[in-house]
Amino acid sequence: MRKNISAIFIGASAGGISAVQRLLMQIVNNRQVPIVVVQHLPQYAKLNPSLIYGQDSQNVVFTEANDKMHLECGHVYFAPPGYHLLVEKDYSFSLSQDDPVNFARPSIDVLFESAAIAYRERACGILLTGTNNDGALGLQTIHLLKGLTIVQDPASAEFPSMPQSAIDLFKPNYVASIPKIPAILEGFDKGEAL
Amino acid sequence: MTPLDPVERHLFLEGIFMRYGYDFRQYAEASLDRRLASLLAQNNMTSLVELLKHVLESTDAFREILPSLTINTTEFFRDPTFFRALRETVFPILKTYPRIVVWAAGCSTGEEVLSLTIALKEENLLNRATIHATDINPRVLKKAKEGIYDISLISSFNKNYVSAGGVNSPSEYYTAEYGLARFNPKLLENIVFSEHNLVTDAPFIEAHLILCRNVLIYFNRELQERAFNLFARSLVFRGFLGIGSKESIRFSNSSGLFDTVDLNQNIYSLKAQPIINKSTLSTRKYT
Numbered sequence: 001m002r003k004n005i006s007a008i009f010i011g012a013s014a015g016g017i018s019a020v021q022r023l024l025m026q027i028v029n030n031r032q033v034p035i036v037v038v039q040h041l042p043q044y045a046k047l048n049p050s051l052i053y054g055q056d057s058q059n060v061v062f063t064e065a066n067d068k069m070h071l072e073c074g075h076v077y078f079a080p081p082g083y084h085l086l087v088e089k090d091y092s093f094s095l096s097q098d099d100p101v102n103f104a105r106p107s108i109d110v111l112f113e114s115a116a117i118a119y120r121e122r123a124c125g126i127l128l129t130g131t132n133n134d135g136a137l138g139l140q141t142i143h144l145l146k147g148l149t150i151v152q153d154p155a156s157a158e159f160p161s162m163p164q165s166a167i168d169l170f171k172p173n174y175v176a177s178i179p180k181i182p183a184i185l186e187g188f189d190k191g192e193a194l
Numbered sequence: 195m196t197p198l199d200p201v202e203r204h205l206f207l208e209g210i211f212m213r214y215g216y217d218f219r220q221y222a223e224a225s226l227d228r229r230l231a232s233l234l235a236q237n238n239m240t241s242l243v244e245l246l247k248h249v250l251e252s253t254d255a256f257r258e259i260l261p262s263l264t265i266n267t268t269e270f271f272r273d274p275t276f277f278r279a280l281r282e283t284v285f286p287i288l289k290t291y292p293r294i295v296v297w298a299a300g301c302s303t304g305e306e307v308l309s310l311t312i313a314l315k316e317e318n319l320l321n322r323a324t325i326h327a328t329d330i331n332p333r334v335l336k337k338a339k340e341g342i343y344d345i346s347l348i349s350s351f352n353k354n355y356v357s358a359g360g361v362n363s364p365s366e367y368y369t370a371e372y373g374l375a376r377f378n379p380k381l382l383e384n385i386v387f388s389e390h391n392l393v394t395d396a397p398f399i400e401a402h403l404i405l406c407r408n409v410l411i412y413f414n415r416e417l418q419e420r421a422f423n424l425f426a427r428s429l430v431f432r433g434f435l436g437i438g439s440k441e442s443i444r445f446s447n448s449s450g451l452f453d454t455v456d457l458n459q460n461i462y463s464l465k466a467q468p469i470i471n472k473s474t475l476s477t478r479k480y481t
Contacts, residue, residue, distance in 0.1 A: 067411045067440055068418075080440050083411075086224035095411045095440050096225040097267040113195045114224040141195055 005148060005188045006122035007033050007071060007091075009115045011108030011138070013040040013130025015158030017052065019178060020128065024053055024076060026182040028060045034071040036078075036085070036115070038106045040130070043082040053078070065093045079106035086114035102134035112138025116145045123147035124188070126181065127172075130162030140170045148188065150174045150181060195231050202242040203230065209246045214256055216330065217393045218263060220417035226263075233262050257333075264331045265412055268302040270347065271309045271354035272407065273439050278359040279459040280310075284434050285317045288402055294323045297401040297428065299392060300409035301327035304338025305347070309358070310405060311381050316361055320384060326399055328390035335387050341377040348375050392421050397428040404429060408438035415446070422448035429464040436461050 008027075012020050016039045028035065041047070050062040053076065065077040065085050070092045079085035083095040085106050101107035108127070112135060115123050125142040127135045129152060143149045149172040154160035156177035166172060174184050211217045218226060230242065237259075239245050249256045271277050288294050296314075298307040307327040314320040329335050348370065355364040368375040390398070392409065404425050410418050422443060425435050435452065437460045443449050452462035 066442060068415060068442075068445060083440060084225070086222075086228075088222065088224050094222040094224055096222075096228075096265070097408050097411070098225060098228065098265060099267070110228065113228070117195075117197045117224070117227070137195070145197070 004122055005033060005124045005185070007087075007115065007119055008035045008124045008126065008185070009111055009142075010035065010037045010126045010128065011039075011112065011130075011135040012037070012128040013104070013108075013132060013134060013159070013162055015129035016040065019152070019158065021053055022178050023126070023128070023181060026179075027185060028054065028076060029057075032073045034073055035076045036065065036071070036087070036111065037076065038079045038085060038108045038111045040104050040106070040108075040134070041081045043105070045081040047078070047081070049076070049078045065095075067093065067095045069093050079111065081106070084110040086110060087118045088114070089118050091118060102132055104132070104134050108135035109138035113141045116141040116147055119147065121146035124150070124185070126150045126152075127163055127166050128152045128178075129157040129159045131159045132162060133165035135162060136166040136169045139166050139172065143170055143172065148173055150176060150184060152181075153177045195228070198227055198230060198242060203227075206230070206242040206246045209250060210256070213250055214253075215394065216260070216263075216391070220393065220414050221412055222414050225412060229262055233259055236262070261331060261333055264329075264334075265409075266302045266331065266334050267408070268305045269354070270305045270351040271358040272306060273459075274354045274357035274359075276358075276407070276436065276439065276459045276461075277309060277313055278357075279456050279461060280436065281313055281317060281359050283456055284403060284436075284461060285314075285319060287432075287434075288319055289317070291402060292322065294319065294402045295399055296323055296325045297399060297404045298325065298327045299390070299404060299406040299425075301329050301335075301338055301387075302331075303334045303343075304341065305343070306405065306407065307338070307385060308341065308377060308381060309354075311385065312355070312360070312367055313358070315381065320381075323384055325385045326401070327385050327387050330389065330391045330393075332389055335389065339382070339387050341379065341382050343375050343377070345370055345373050345375050351375075392424065393417060397424060399428055400430050401428055401433055402430055403434045403436070405436045407436060408441070410437060410441045419447055422446055422451070423468050426451045426464055426466075426468045431464060431467075433464050434461060435464070 050056045053062050062076045064080050086094050101109050112125050123142050125139045127139050139149050151163045151166050151172045153175050154164040157163050207219045301307045352364040368377045451466050453465045455461040455463050
């Protein structure tokens, strides 16, 4: 099984900030594809992604995703608190304030499902720590549309129930602790630039 | 969620537009697709053609699904800092006019326009204001006209009212009874509620201030362009436009029509009337 990955989508809830920090630290410099993160946060949280998740450098820019912005290589995008973040078929973002899904807005399911439909087999979804079951259905959609799915090993997660609920729903391609994920991604070719 | 069949999706949106005049064809796809998928699930159907057949059979069936296609999320003093900026930056200019016209476009169930009305009242602007509140969904307009809300919304009203720069006690504006909060009917006296569709309808007023927040995110680029043109044609010279905190005019072709008043709060002012472009500005009817 060899796939071309054109974009990476990461979902995390409770315990997520440090998990996302650790994962990004290892993968941002090696990967040329856009990376998109939904981290559950309170609605009015104000955040500056480059202060929380990593420093901007020549290779990578950390930024909040804006409506209609195109996904670009060398960027890590974060869903703004209080909005669902979706990916359109022309590889641009759109936002919505539709009702929360799984009590969450942004919801990981909403990002993953739209990403699966836009990127099909070139999407990679990674589901990390959390206490609810957001993200499981969305990751399954990525799986059904032949994308790559990675779930954090619940035994290594600060809060195991979110990754566990994905494993209960279907068989992801990989279940791995965070230090092992970069090596998995290394095995896949970068998709052509979109 | 399984991807929708593109042919069925197309037929469904065309059919709705042909029969009922509601045009969702240029809505942002991904979020509309989610709403369509959940509509199918609610109706125990798997095919949009089946659902189309159902809604073509009776207007009642269409009215039943319309609220699921439109977006009605709203809140009292949503993004309180926006209202604070209105009071500090925009209202002092509005005070220089003897009469003011305000348009709340996409007012949903009325929380936003009521918040605006309260802010205008506290700045002594309400008695000279005519406020047009419009939405495409007649059901939410009916609710907005009543000015009665579930008591559970009041705690966020109280909290946001204060952060938005309110100067009185929030409870002066409503009476609570039987689990409901009824807002002072005097607040609603200057508001004209009417149906207006940003996708298909033409300008109908010359406004000094237009609020249209978190509506444009549901439109694709072309439709956003049409909306910005519509707003430009509905404003007096140097009239103000306030859009949602994550929306932006900067990446649009219409950015040249507006100057930025407050970049963080997304408040703009009209600097030039658009050159009339018939293709984007004509009202759209299926013929």
